[in-house]
Amino acid sequence: MRFGGIRRAGLPASQIFFYRGRSLVDPDFVRTGLPDGPAQGAEPTPSPGLACPQNALEALLLRRARQLAPDGVRFVTRLLSFSQDGDGVHAVVEETNTGQRHAVRADWLVGCDGASSGVRSGAGIAMEGPTGLGHFLSIRFEAPLGDVVAERASASYFLTEPGRGGFLAVDNDRHWIYQHPFDPQRDDIADLMSDQLQLAQLVREAAGLPNLEVTVQDTMTWRMDAQLAETYRRSRVLIAGDAAHVIPPTGGHGMNTGIGDADNLSWKLAAVTAGTAGQALLDTYESERRPVARQVIDLSLANSRGARRATRRSRAPSPPRGGAGAFHGRAGPSAASVRTAPTTPPTRRTRDFPPATCAGARLGSRKGNRSAARSGVRALRARTGPFQCGRVAAGLLPGLVPMGADKGWRLGIPAGPLAAVL
Structure with a gap:
């Protein structure tokens, strides 16, 4: 894309x-x-x-994901439970509109399911901050x-x-x-x-x-x-995006950081599942990405304090440190900052949702690792069974969330060696 x-x-x-x-x-x-x-x-x-408003962004991401994996994106699907052993992960997912449940076996599970990540809590990974x-x-x-x-x-x-x-x-x-x-x-x-x-x-x-x-x-x-996960990996379970770090929206760095996680992790998972690298390669994911999230959280906190001081002064503020972005956060329970207008009056919802990302986040650019990412599309093939989902692009791990998720369900992408819960 x-x-x-x-x-x-x-x-x-x-x-x-x-x-x-x-x-x-x-x-x-x-x-x-x-x-x-x-x-x-x-x-x-x-x-x-x-x-870019996220209802527009997510539509573009969804279209691209379906081009790469026509049967690989499933909405109204939530993760109920999972367990892991030395060879992989066993998960149970449910279609929320029918109640039908499916067993999924995958080599790896990546939790990209936001600030209130069920994958993170299920893996016993604590948040700090x-x-x-x-x-x-x-x-x-x-x-x-x-x-x-x-x-x-x-x-x-x-x-x-x-x-x-x-x-x-x-x-x-x-x-x-x-x-x-x-x-x-x-x-x-x-x-x-x-x-x-x-x-x-x-x-x-x-x-x-x-x-x-x-x-x-x-x-x-x-x-x-302003929280950071104590670790990004628990054996065969990994976390990325807001599941790994909850960043104040001042500066618009949340989505960038999540995209950086996917860029780092996707080609490594592709190499490991293809057998061209050992599992030790995945250890570098946390060592390379967690310090970045720590720095970004500190930067965003400084921006937040500066914004509060500036609102009490009439002088011109400095632009947020670290780049452009919206300070506002989002307007819905999913990562969608702007959701499709409902046909009924706004529902009464009082539950607090920590910000998953923010509109206006800048998309970074990085050369390299592209051939590995492309090979990952070929490597991540579904196994037989009720979730034979074809192929999925590993580089899209944290990008897609269901819009209008009024009941808090998550989008699951079981994909052969890799099951991503978004």
């Missing part, structure tokens, strides 16, 4: 800026961006900053704001006092997300989420437009954590 399709689905490069003001119509707003051009420091990647650093109510809404922001269009809109929270642009026209901070000990967030009029009023007040027409499409609470 080329980045061109993703870039076309995202915001144009001219809108990759950070806005700061008391509202969306603040005449004293400040808009900052990243250094641009060789004189100021060229981007160290052929794919510079990109903001603080939780509850912040609580936010995401309001996904539609409103005619294109003309309002036309001369100040940005990817992220930080609100300074007396404003609260911020806006995330989905298309910088009609589709938006507003992130409203709240105190779970003080605010009755459940009642707020069930009150359409009050939700719309929150958006109007934050935008600074008392007569704005607002259609609330969905709501979700989420919690900011």
Whole structure:
């Protein structure tokens, strides 16, 4: 899959800026961006900053996955249990729409199932680090704001006092997300989420437009954590993405880090399953990737502290350290920051979901290991049985999640020697 399709689905490069003001119509707003051009420091990647709504991104990833493995992606499927021995992993999965269960035997199990990973907990891998650093109510809404922001269009809109929270642009026209901070000990967030009029009023007040027409499409609470798994591997079970690290969304590094995990792990698994490398190669996955996640978590925490200080000042903020990205987090229980609009009013959901990733995450670029990844597609063939799924691209391990997963089910990709639970 080329980045061109993703870039076309995202915001144009001219809108990759950070806005700061008391509202969306603040005449004293400040808009900052990243250094641009060789004189100021060229981007160290052929794919510079990109903001793409995740409902669009996941559709592209799903299409590509099905091109590589037409029968390899199964929705409404969740992992019930697993056990491992010296030769592989035995798992039981369930089709949630029918209740039918299947036994899956695989050489390896990779848990790419998010911050609340069942694979991680099942493997007995603990998380280290603080939780509850912040609580936010995401309001996904539609409103005619294109003309309002036309001369100040940005990817992220930080609100300074007396404003609260911020806006995330989905298309910088009609589709938006507003992130409203709240105190779970003080605010009755459940009642707020069930009150359409009050939700719309929150958006109007934050935008600074008392007569704005607002259609609330969905709501979700989420919690900011900063955690790292104590290990990335337990024998034949490995974890990647948010299952291995929960990164504050300030800076937009969560998805990048997960993609880096997949890039590192996929070719190694392909080599081991193909018999061209020993299992010791997999030990380098943790030694190479866990220190990166530690550094990114620390960087994102520093960005978070800087963002909080800047909201109390009127001066222009510095762009988040480490690259562009949205600070806002997401608006749904899966990794989808923007989900398909429901046909019914927003459901009342009060469960906290630690952020899985954030819209606007930059896609890195890395040369090399491509032939190994391609060989991995050939190597990861399904065994016979009820889950004879063909082939799956190992490089897509953390990329796909079910959209609209109201009941918290996960997408399973059992694929012969490798079973990936996303």
